[in-house]
Amino acid sequence: MYLKKPLWSDALKKADSDAGAGGASPEAERDSPLAVVEELVGLLTKQRVYREVTLALRTGLRDARAEFSFLRVRGLRSLLKFLRSVSESDTTIELFALSQSVRELQVVPVLFQHSLKDAEEGNVASLDHIFAVEPLKITSPSTDAEAALALRVLEGCCLLHTESTILAHQHKAIPVLMNILSTRGVLEQGACLDALISIMLDSSANQTLNRAVESRKLQSS
Structure with a gap:
């Protein structure tokens, strides 16, 4: 996600400044070969960054x-x-949002x-799998550090991408987070509160409350 500065960027900027100093019209500058090259370079750079975004997501999600x-x-x-580096640029935020349309x-x-x-969802109900052809796939329960990290990632996704908030609600995010608040330790509770705030920012109930507050302010004024 940390791209090196292209070697040709300084040359393009210098050529662009020289063209501007020459007093060329905006139409001529837009149709000039330099403008075409800059547009092509910008497109290729965007495609390159998108490939890096998808690669970073695939690598992280594979381990997750x-x-x-x-x-x-x-x-x-x-x-x-990855999310912290994405938040530094509007372009990468846009590309991250685009990537989240891919399942x-x-x-x-x-x-x-x-x-x-x-953790109770992963409990083994019976031992019938011992006599089956295929062994039962058992996943280790999440630790406190893992849950806290997952909550931070959830917070970042919801802040950067509105559709991620919708996905969170589809997975019953509020009941899950409320359960974490009541059963987990201090480390997870702090991250959980931040995640709850990020999820509720664009919720319909919160927007209705904001509209009601604004209406009361207008009436009082």
């Missing part, structure tokens, strides 16, 4: 889906670092299916 908690922690740390690159469902899943 792992059976072992330490691998999921590694994936969540990678995703959190296998969506972050929020993976969080609720693995790291934020209730």
